[in-house]
Amino acid sequence: MxxxxxxxxxxxxxxxxxxxxxxxxxxxxxxxxxSKTKKIYAIYSQVNGLQPSNPVQVNGLVVGNVSNLEIMDKNAGKILVELRITKKIDIPQNSVARIASDLLGTKSVQIDFGNANAYLEDGDTIYAAVDGSITDALKEQLSPLVKKLEGTLGSVDSVLLTVNSIFDPSTKGNLREAIAHLNTTMNNFTRTSASLNSMLDPQHGNVKATFDNLESLTANLKNNNDKINAILGNAEKTTAALANGQLDKTLLELQQMATRLNETIAKLNSTDGSIGLMLNDKKVYNNLQNSLNSLNKLLEDLRVNPKRYVHFSLFGKKAKVQPIPSDTAKTL
Known part of the structure; x- marks a missing residue:
């Protein structure tokens, strides 16, 4: 093996x-x-950070990638970019290869098809273009605004120079004082507005409390409507009775009674009658006082020596007379 x-x-x-x-x-x-690929080339003056393996897209579809980048001169004024197309597509000769970037900064080559009837072959060169960066777009948008702002600032500067030439120091002082008063007024208005807001607060405002009290008052009036009607009816009956009664006669009788009372008081003050003498003559008063004192002594003696006035004895013995306490008190 x-x-x-x-x-x-x-x-x-x-x-x-x-x-x-x-x-x-x-x-x-x-x-x-x-896989069989087709190489085409594009020449750029700048590539905006394009790197090998970045995608090549047509209408958002990836049809290849960037395979290589080379400098064509020592100043790097021209850069040759090799595009490898992996999809079987026909690219018109007047198409344009643009270097673009998304919001995240990812670079890609976008091929915009032209309308030519002839197509690029392997090794041909395509037209190149570079989209501006976001910074360039912002600069382009802000440039008109900056120009307008510069014009506005120039106008404001001219207005300020004119104002400074018109207003003398006293006028400027008055203007500052007016602005200070205006600030004070605005502060007062702010506090007033805050107070009004607190009063108009739908939860705890005074206006709400006032409306609640008014609602409670109207509810009480509604609930006591029958009583109020009865009171008004009684008042109407009373006024009718006064209107229909002999009010003049009653007033005349009261006046006559007052006249008689005055006459009685006048008689009491005079010395014509007994009561008048008693009230006004001091001698009568003293005699009356002495009579009362004598009567008191008689009653006291009757209480101390009752046998002096009522004598009752079986053996005929005479009771001893006792002094009365008032006389004893005077002797002491």
Whole structure:
């Protein structure tokens, strides 16, 4: 039986490894060793970071890749880009290969088909173009705005120069004072607006509380409508009774009563009657006071010595007379 030596096995393994390495390197570069490809070339003055293996697209479809980039002169003014087309497509001769980039900065070559009836063959050169970068697009959009801004700033500068030439120092001071007052007014307006907002707050504002109170008041009026009607009816009856009654007669009687009361008080103040003498004559008052004192002593003696006035004894013995307490108190 044929026996393979170890050296042969090592050689075969090394050859297979080298072949796999070459195949993998070409695959990473976008080259295929087993498919038929077509090479076309494009010459650019700048490639905007284009690298080998970047895709070549037609209408968004990847039809190949960039296989190589070479400098054509020492100043790098021209760069030759080799495009490997792997799809079986016909590219018109007046087509354009544009270097484009997406928002993430990934570069690609976009082929825009022309309308020629003749097609590019292997090794032909295609027209080249480079799309502007996002920065270039922004510059292009901002350039008119910058020009307008410069014109506006120039106008503002002219206006300020004119204002400075018109306004003297006193006028400038007055203007500053007016602006300060305007700021104060705006601050007051802001506080007023905040107060109004707090008052108009639908949850805790004073206006809401006022409307709630008004609603409660109207509800109470509605609930007590019958009572209010009864009170108004009673008031109407009272006024009708007063209107229909002899109010004038009652007032006349009250006036006559007041006149009689005045006459009575006048008699009391005079010394014509007994009551008047009693109220106005001091002697009458003293006599009355002495009479009352005598009456009090009599009653006191009656209480202390009752046998002096009512004598009743079976043996005929006379009771001893006791002094009354008031006389004893005076003696002491």
């Amino acid at each position: 044929f026996k393979v030596s170890n050296e042969t096995k090592v050689g075969i393994l090394a050859a297979v490894s080298i072949a796999m390495l070459i195949l993998g390197f070409n695959l990473l570069k976008g080259k295929s060793l087993f």
